[in-house]
Amino acid sequence: MARRTTRPQPTRHLELPASLRICPECGGPLWAAYRSRRTVTTLDGVVRLGIQVRRCRAPQCRRLGVPLRSEQEGRLVLPQHEFGLDVVATIGRLRHAEHRSLPEIHAELVRRGVPICARSVGNLLDRYDELLALSTTDLGRLRRITAEAGRVILAVDGLQPDVGHEVLWVLRDVLSGEVLLARSLLSSTRDDLAKLIREVSEALPVPITGVVSDGQDSIRKAVQKALDGVPHQLCQFHYLREAAKPIYEADRHAKVQLKKKVRGIRPIERKVEGRDDDEARAIRGYCAAVRSSLTDDGRPPLAASGLKLQGRLTEVAASLDRVAVKRGSRRS
Numbered sequence: 242m243a244r245r246t247t248r249p250q251p252t253r254h255l256e257l258p259a260s261l262r263i264c265p266e267c268g269g270p271l272w273a274a275y276r277s278r279r280t281v282t283t284l285d286g287v288v289r290l291g292i293q294v295r296r297c298r299a300p301q302c303r304r305l306g307v308p309l310r311s312e313q314e315g316r317l318v319l320p321q322h323e324f325g326l327d328v329v330a331t332i333g334r335l336r337h338a339e340h341r342s343l344p345e346i347h348a349e350l351v352r353r354g355v356p357i358c359a360r361s362v363g364n365l366l367d368r369y370d371e372l373l374a375l376s377t378t379d380l381g382r383l384r385r386i387t388a389e390a391g392r393v394i395l396a397v398d399g400l401q402p403d404v405g406h407e408v409l410w411v412l413r414d415v416l417s418g419e420v421l422l423a424r425s426l427l428s429s430t431r432d433d434l435a436k437l438i439r440e441v442s443e444a445l446p447v448p449i450t451g452v453v454s455d456g457q458d459s460i461r462k463a464v465q466k467a468l469d470g471v472p473h474q475l476c477q478f479h480y481l482r483e484a485a486k487p488i489y490e491a492d493r494h495a496k497v498q499l500k501k502k503v504r505g506i507r508p509i510e511r512k513v514e515g516r517d518d519d520e521a522r523a524i525r526g527y528c529a530a531v532r533s534s535l536t537d538d539g540r541p542p543l544a545a546s547g548l549k550l551q552g553r554l555t556e557v558a559a560s561l562d563r564v565a566v567k568r569g570s571r572r573s
């Protein structure tokens with residue numbers, strides 16, 4: 242049914258890179274082909290997604306030209322949906338774990354700022370129930386999903402829209418984009434997860450040749466237990482964030498130390514308060530430069546705040562040195 246109200250404007254943009262760079266069929270490179278755009282309403286606002294799509298270009302490959310979309314798309318939203326999986330999971334939890342009525346769920350979502358109409362809440366609850374009803378005993382469905390690729394690259398995602406409540410685990414096939422199994426679990430230990438993964442792998446008529454996840458500790462260990470020897474790739478973004486952690490920690494420490502050295506700007510500013518001569522103006526300028534460098538944070542993991550601060554303070558100090566040389570005195 243066509244929508245009767247206009248879609249809200251996106252509140253943010255999110256680019257989703259495709260982590261798989263090797264063709265699962267021929268092992269050759271996958272080339273970036275284009276970006277697919279779609280808008281998704283999530284608990285955190287209306288998001289405009291830019292989904293990277295890669296393709297194999299090897300003329301003899303069976304997957305020649307077959308699009309492979311970013312693995313991260315499926316962790317945010319199901320195919321053909323306009324609401325995020327986090328909204329679907331929240332509706333399911335409010336209905337089944339908290340036994341709320343549809344109007345109550347609708348009111349709760351509106352309270353959280355999710356632009357949604359009452360009718361959509363009912364539809365999404367149906368989608369949630371369908372998702373949870375997917376069964377690995379439906380061999381016909383699994384055959385249909387996997388026939389074309391002849392293998393599965395498994396994505397394992399845990400969604401927990403509300404901290405402290407159960408996690409909706411979704412096991413997807415990256416190559417077909419289809420959900421293989423979804424379960425809501427109160428505890429998500431390595432063994433719980435390994436059981437789910439094994440259930441899928443035993444039911445599948447084709448092998449699992451790779452796993453993609455955000456690299457969470459319990460997932461890593463569960464994959465190791467259930468699918469020993471199958472390569473496990475972390476999503477690029479999470480991988481980068483993990484890899485940058487020690488650097489981030491060192492940088493943060495350096496910044497704290499640097500900040501200690503430039504304490505006492507306020508007393509200096511106070512001393513020249515009310516003065517309007519050149520010297521006072523210059524002093525105020527330097528104070529402002531130091532002050533703004535303290536609050537100019539980089540965005541980890543790509544920009545290090547400590548290094549940035551170090552760079553700016555070095556410039557301020559060099560400038561002060563130049564002034565001192567001109568005057569023939571040393572700075573204190």
Ligand SMILES: [Zn+2]
Nearest residue numbers: 264267297302
């Ligand atoms: Zn290929």
